[in-house]
Amino acid sequence: MDVSYLLDSLNDKQREAVAATRSNMLVLAGAGSGKTRVLVHRIAWLMTVENCSPYSIMAVTFTNKAAAEMRHRIGQLMGTSQGGMWVGTFHGLAHRLLRAHHMDANLPQDFQILDSEDQLRLLKRLIKAMNLDDKQWPARQAMWYINGKKDEGLRPHHVESYGNPVEQTWQKVYQAYQEACDRAGLVDFAELLLRAHELWLNKPHILNHYRERFTNILVDEFQDTNSIQYAWIRLLAGETGKVMIVGDDDQSIYGWRGAQVENIQRFLNDFPGAQTIRLEQNYRSTNNILNAANALIANNSGRLGKELWTDGSDGEPISIYCAFNELDEARFVVNRIKPGRKTAVRWSSAPFCTAVTPSHACWKKRCCREACLTVSTAGCASSNVRKSKMRSPICA
Template sequence: MDISDLLDNLNDVQREAVAAPPGNMLIVAGAGSGKTRVLAHRIAYLIRTGEVSPQEILAVTFTNKAARSMRERIEDMLDMPVRQMWVGTFHGIAHRLLRAHWQEAGLPQGFQILDSDDQLRTVKRVLRSMELDEARWPPKQAQWFINAQKDEGRRPEHVDHHNAAYELQMVKIYAAYEEVCKRSGLVDFAELLLRTHETLLKNPGLLAHYQRRFRHILVDEFQDTNTIQYAWLKLLASSGNPMFAVGDDDQSIYGWRGARIENIQRYTEDFANTQTVRLEQNYRSTGNILSAANALIAKNDGRLGKNLWTEGSEGEPILLYAAFNDLEEARYIISNIQTHIDHGTVKSEIAILYRSNAQSRVLESALQRAEIPYRIYGGQRFFERAEIKNATAYLRLLSNPHDDASFERVVNTPTRGIGERSVQVVRDMAKQNQCSLWQAAGEVIASKSVAARSANALQSFISLIEGMTTASQEMELFEKVEHMLQASTLLATHQADKTEKGAMRAENLEELITAARQFENEEEELSELDSFLAHAALEAGEGQGSEGEECVQLMTLHTAKGLEFDVVYLSGLEEGLFPHRMSLDEPGRLEEERRLCYVGMTRARQQLCISYAEIRRLHGQEQYTQASRFLSEIPDEYLREVRARASHSAAVYSGGTSSTGWSAPQQIAGGFQLGQRVSHAKFGEGVVTSSEGDGAHARVQVNFSDYGSKWLVIAYANLQAV
């Protein structure tokens, strides 16, 4: 593709961004405006014009999937491989730098990456070594504290604890954790970035080398960068290399995990002579959806500013459904979904979005009753599954037997008679001798610190690892994996389990062999096994399994970022739920909730339906709710209120988007009304909260004071009005 062809398929503003002369640029890219297209075309343009060679480009993304997609797009446009170009995630690129410069980074050459689960195990071991009660010092809380400090660029000695007991203890846990990681040659995800930043700062010659190498730096999803990522980018660009940042401050929704919206807001201050280009033409949604989203997000202060528009049709109004309770809301959504399916909408192009995972249960039940297949998007991924993590732990021990997290994970998996008491003896020995668990196990056996039976079991485990290591020396990677699965009896254990879950886990382990067979090692400085293990750790939490059956998609609003569907249901628009109650007391959080609503609305291509309930049962409690303030921020002209269906009689929302008024409910079968108090011979008194069906099959849902919610057939329940 020549330069003219490269630019011809872009709109005027996209072309302006892609063909701009070298210099700092900020591309404010609205939802559905083609930001990835612009980023890939910019890279291809720079290479095609001869401005840079592929190896002089650093392109940073947030997911491995996005990095692969970008590389494929560029190669298609240039009709040539660009393997020498550095395209990857922050963590992937940091890992590559640390592997190449492990000595300057103060790391062992064969350092291993701790994923989130193994990091938690290591934190638990640290807490035990410090004799801290996990009930008082929850491991997950300590893990979060450690990662949060690293994301802010702080080592234990840099944390200002103000001599407060809690912070002081957390700093001690952080310091002890760092010592364990150093001794075992372990690096967690947050450490990858922090260690890379520190290494470049401490080695001016190395920094200068990469500043000369990366003549152009391009960053996707800039609004999601955290403190250490921003510092990392500024350091590489500090020699004057142009930065090309693409992002949308209106889609910054990850403040709770460290993302700093301030990074994109102050970009023009930190990078001199920045040219700002706004991509506002939307290629996804209808005009009504965009106008409503624009009106909503305009309520936020401090925006960089943009207004989405489309050359497409205005489309249908946004449906607004006010339900009596969450069950009635779910029934309406699923009934509406069935109508779309009956009219030819593909199931996978339908999504139900919600603020809290707890909302999915009622929706799932309604989908099951309607026999509509569904999938919880963002469920457990391949490399996160327990059986796969067990297998990779064995492989890590073949590479480095001093990996404490892996030793602890599989020393008794499958069960081999090494109980918790014996493992604790090994831990104590490791602490006493300041050595790895592997070395401590040998000392425990030699000193007869455990019973003979336990000592024999420990020795068998050590011999197993040593035997597998020796036997697999000359094997291909996939053969090593296959041999490990057989020798460890991991595969046989799951094959012996005749349940569906056992068969599934066995199939997953067999798929690991296939993954190893298909793996291509692009890290020349690493052995194939170590590269595969790094790949597994970096891929954990990303990707999705085979789609298989066509399914309606269910997911949280955070998970929906980056996705789009023909039909979207945005459920639970209630105060305290969305916006979430925790957002009301923290500065900036309410605006982030509004951005989250904006993201949810702009996932829809053709039809958007927003719903809420007057009564919702969450976390085991029935809550009376008010409509979300976000509804009053959407002009009435873009909405069409939907009344309750006759077969699902309910109180009807009647006061416009800013009202909480309700009209009188219709009478249902048996002469009852929704909200009426009734009495049952067995369950006692309760309130009618919902109904469905008619005639002999009519049912009501009654919330009983002592027995909770029950569905009863009116013809047989013998309910009495109170």
């Protein structure tokens, strides 16, 4: 069988990851190292060389866009759509699971998804009904508290208050919120994952069905997983499933929303014998950028270690601009990308578009005013667009 088309476009380390025998594997993938290509080619390798059925493969990503791209590229590589494979976000796959087993999950068939705005409205009503001061007990903080506890796998009765009156009050709000959701058949995003995990714990026959089916599990951006997501994957894999995780301990930036970079080390501990492959060749940046990044990242503690490199040019010297404030930063960014309009540079490909947080309202306003650009940001979009974006995790 000629499988050269699966390997010819890859570098040595990418080839090693794609063509490895079926086993548990950590792929430490630096920024711009072609990890999506590796995931897609690995899935094709499993089906073509290892004779794995598409029905045995689950690929988990963190965005609908990444999931759609993966499906498209697999179809292009294989020449046909691979039905039966589950490719989607954690939330999307959990949602699919709960729809299929709603009775076992103690949910009505037509259960509704709560987005963040829906959560806030419900919590505001509950806090008012509990005669709590909404300034001392703001709904948004309650939402963060509840989502955080769910991400840790904790129900209200699992939360330890240790006699702390503040913790006790939040626990009561959580309890009231959960009871209201259960009565109305409502499920928030964090609940999707927690409920799906509980479904498997409480219904072993359902868990065993999916363990027997999904014997090949691939997870992207593993450094961004939280406690319940890790537990979900660990439970599904069991003792016989083969898991390939792709992540970068140097790119963990979502700790504020529960992501645990330690999950990479937990994976190595929970799956003894898992091989580690490092993707260090970078296809995105110049040598000057990579040398600076390597020098900076070397100071991180607890690293698994890798050194990014490129066979490209040194590029322009790195320059640093210390902005006085957000408005000054916005002015600087706009002035740097405006000349690109004359050379047909796509705004989405401009380096500043990924280097600067696009949710800054002042950045959008400055762009619109100075460069006549249309920049879509969640904070400035219409309510309909916001709702569409909020609901997107469950669509994949």
